[in-house]
Amino acid sequence: MLEVKSISKTYGKKENRFKALDNVSFDVSEGMTVAIIGKSGSGKSTLMHIMSGLDSADNGKILFHGKDIQQMKRKDSEKFRAKEMGFIFQSFFIEPNQTVYQNVMLPLEIGKVGMRRRKAMVLEALESVELLDKQKNRARDLSGGQKQRLAIARAIVHKPKLIFADEPTGNLDSQTGDKVMNLLFSLNKNLGSTLVIVTHDRELAQKCQVRIEIADGRIKAITKPRTGTQVVTSRKGLAPKRSPRRIM
Amino acid sequence: MRYYDLIRRASRSLQSAKLRTLLTSLAIAVGGFSLTITLAASNGITNYANQLVSSNFDPTELLVAKDFQIFGKDQTKGPKEYDSTTIGEGVNKLKTLSPTDIEAISAVDGVQRVKEAYQLNPLYVTRDDSSKKFDVSIESYNSAQKPVVEYGSIPDGELENGQVVLPNDYLDALGFTSAEDAVGKSIIVVYRKNSASIPSATELQDALQASGGDVVAATSALASKGIESKQYKLTIVAVTKKAATEISIGTKPLLVGYAQAKEMNEYSTFGTANYQKYIIAFVKVKNGDQKSNRDTVQSKLSEMGYNVQSVEDTQAFLLNIVKYLTVGVSVFSLITLIASIFGIVNTQYISVLERTREIGLMKSLGMRRKDIRRLFIIEAAWIGVIGGAIGTLSGFVASLIINPILSRTLSLDKGNELLVNQPIQMLLIILALMLVAMLAGLMPAMKAAKLDPIEALRTE
Numbered sequence A: 001m002l003e004v005k006s007i008s009k010t011y012g013k014k015e016n017r018f019k020a021l022d023n024v025s026f027d028v029s030e031g032m033t034v035a036i037i038g039k040s041g042s043g044k045s046t047l048m049h050i051m052s053g054l055d056s057a058d059n060g061k062i063l064f065h066g067k068d069i070q071q072m073k074r075k076d077s078e079k080f081r082a083k084e085m086g087f088i089f090q091s092f093f094i095e096p097n098q099t100v101y102q103n104v105m106l107p108l109e110i111g112k113v114g115m116r117r118r119k120a121m122v123l124e125a126l127e128s129v130e131l132l133d134k135q136k137n138r139a140r141d142l143s144g145g146q147k148q149r150l151a152i153a154r155a156i157v158h159k160p161k162l163i164f165a166d167e168p169t170g171n172l173d174s175q176t177g178d179k180v181m182n183l184l185f186s187l188n189k190n191l192g193s194t195l196v197i198v199t200h201d202r203e204l205a206q207k208c209q210v211r212i213e214i215a216d217g218r219i220k221a222i223t224k225p226r227t228g229t230q231v232v233t234s235r236k237g238l239a240p241k242r243s244p245r246r247i248m
Numbered sequence B: 001m002r003y004y005d006l007i008r009r010a011s012r013s014l015q016s017a018k019l020r021t022l023l024t025s026l027a028i029a030v031g032g033f034s035l036t037i038t039l040a041a042s043n044g045i046t047n048y049a050n051q052l053v054s055s056n057f058d059p060t061e062l063l064v065a066k067d068f069q070i071f072g073k074d075q076t077k078g079p080k081e082y083d084s085t086t087i088g089e090g091v092n093k094l095k096t097l098s099p100t101d102i103e104a105i106s107a108v109d110g111v112q113r114v115k116e117a118y119q120l121n122p123l124y125v126t127r128d129d130s131s132k133k134f135d136v137s138i139e140s141y142n143s144a145q146k147p148v149v150e151y152g153s154i155p156d157g158e159l160e161n162g163q164v165v166l167p168n169d170y171l172d173a174l175g176f177t178s179a180e181d182a183v184g185k186s187i188i189v190v191y192r193k194n195s196a197s198i199p200s201a202t203e204l205q206d207a208l209q210a211s212g213g214d215v216v217a218a219t220s221a222l223a224s225k226g227i228e229s230k231q232y233k234l235t236i237v238a239v240t241k242k243a244a245t246e247i248s249i250g251t252k253p254l255l256v257g258y259a260q261a262k263e264m265n266e267y268s269t270f271g272t273a274n275y276q277k278y279i280i281a282f283v284k285v286k287n288g289d290q291k292s293n294r295d296t297v298q299s300k301l302s303e304m305g306y307n308v309q310s311v312e313d314t315q316a317f318l319l320n321i322v323k324y325l326t327v328g329v330s331v332f333s334l335i336t337l338i339a340s341i342f343g344i345v346n347t348q349y350i351s352v353l354e355r356t357r358e359i360g361l362m363k364s365l366g367m368r369r370k371d372i373r374r375l376f377i378i379e380a381a382w383i384g385v386i387g388g389a390i391g392t393l394s395g396f397v398a399s400l401i402i403n404p405i406l407s408r409t410l411s412l413d414k415g416n417e418l419l420v421n422q423p424i425q426m427l428l429i430i431l432a433l434m435l436v437a438m439l440a441g442l443m444p445a446m447k448a449a450k451l452d453p454i455e456a457l458r459t460e
């Protein structure tokens, strides 16, 4: 479904040059749960932004169903994000002055979903994150965990095929974190949505079908925790130059 | 995004910054207010001018003059060549129509009749038995003027010799208790023979000798003796009151018949340079209610070298003045509008900066660039509409307050309001202000649309 091919990204100029991503390649197949792990500053968010078409890479391709999203016209890439993709940002990015209901409505407005279908979809999303009773509250009045759940409701309201979640449990206590994770995994099960999660949480990463470890902008390892097999390991300074590996 | 969603979203963000929205739109409102008042005044004055023309001029008549300074048609620059046939002093000389001119004009095909406009400057007016004398002006009656009669009646067409129409201003002074009292009674108008008041050299010599060289005594002796005057006893047929659409400054004139006016004029000017010299003549056109007939006569007279003015010309002349005034005042409104444009650009720009994260979010969720641009332009449009509504409505309320005051000070009749608001005009003002605001919001909107979502999401 999503193929990441030799992505590189450099920030800054001259002496400030910093290689945030260096020749990163892997595949994500449909319906899969993928964890991206790594130390802070290793390039996880950058990678996720590039995978979702929000940011552009210096080199390489991102193929979504065989189409390079970096080469897409702006209109098509906007459409891709509006229709196919849900994004949970590292810091919630909710609209504090709007109500919970209006926040969740935003992707439906952007995706031009018909008026009649909207209400049911918003309520369904709010119900799944247990925020139905808060729908008329202003988003700024929610607690941290509620805000995170609101961000999730907004990411899933239009039932996207592909969900990116940047540290969805980062700001939560472990109990709420578990709840949120269960929610995401049930989406994966029930809707068949592909899940790409950036996390520090080892336990959470274990639950994913594929675990991609990043260090200093390079892929350190890709493992399938369930089977315990380490598909590939690349030592530091020795980035794989071969074609991307299938991980299924 | 759909327009409905964009408009709702825009109004929600304005609501969450109510005070700022209000203050920004107030800047627009000032422009809207002054535009509303300007247009209302222009409407009112235009109406007034039209009424003025139609109630003071006979539309079937043409005004004819010999001098082109009349009706403001003289375009020559610099000093004019001296002309011995003119009347007046210094640079205020005017060419006049002579009886020959009047004859020539009367002979033109399509002319029904010609009436000279007389300069009637009586010495004073008084009652038979009263010793008090009052300054007065007299005009010849023109049925097109439709004076508003308080009591009595004016026979249609023409006043006869010996008849007079008295404005009610004179009632008290002349000792009448009311309009009813005055009608049927008579007054005396006294004219001086102007030529006679200029003493000859020998008269002056004699007077000086008689007074023993005292110049003051000699002059007053001459004055009391030199006035040769004539009394006209006139019967009051009607008393008029002031009409709203009357061109008159100061005391209103007494009205007499045309023949009477001619006689008075010729008596007072006999022997002077003004004798049988007329600045203007009224030319009634045969079947003059048809414009084509008026036009043919007008062009014929123009060819003959006369300065001809139709009622339309007069109207156009007046309306032109109104137009220039309107444009002049509107320029001031536009200046305030330009100031408010900067206000909108500024607040919208700040708003874009403040909402960088929101914009970044919307963009990263796939909102189209043009939709973001539209969102901000619609916000600006809202500001324009709110400001426009505040401005025009307060302008409307102000008109309601100002109108009675203006009508009282200018003593206008009811139905002659000087500030006339037209709903369509008010809507157009709001629409125009909306467009202005949208224009002002364009630049900040472009900036918002161009924001890099990643950059936007990074800002805390």
Ligand SMILES: Nc1ncnc2c1ncn2[C@@H]1O[C@H](COP(=O)(O)OP(=O)(O)OP(=O)(O)O)[C@@H](O)[C@H]1O
Residues within 6 Å of the ligand: A011, A012, A018, A020, A038, A039, A040, A041, A042, A043, A044, A045, A046, A047, A090
């Ligand atoms: N616009 C930028 N300019 C310069 N450097 C940047 C920029 N954006 C990211 N970086 C750098 O790129 C590196 C990777 O950043 P990224 O946000 O992807 O890290 P991360 O793995 O998500 O870390 P964390 O777990 O703390 O969220 C960091 O060292 C960061 O400082």
Ligand SMILES: [Mg+2]
Residues within 6 Å of the ligand: A044, A045, A046, A090, A166
């Ligand atoms: Mg990150």
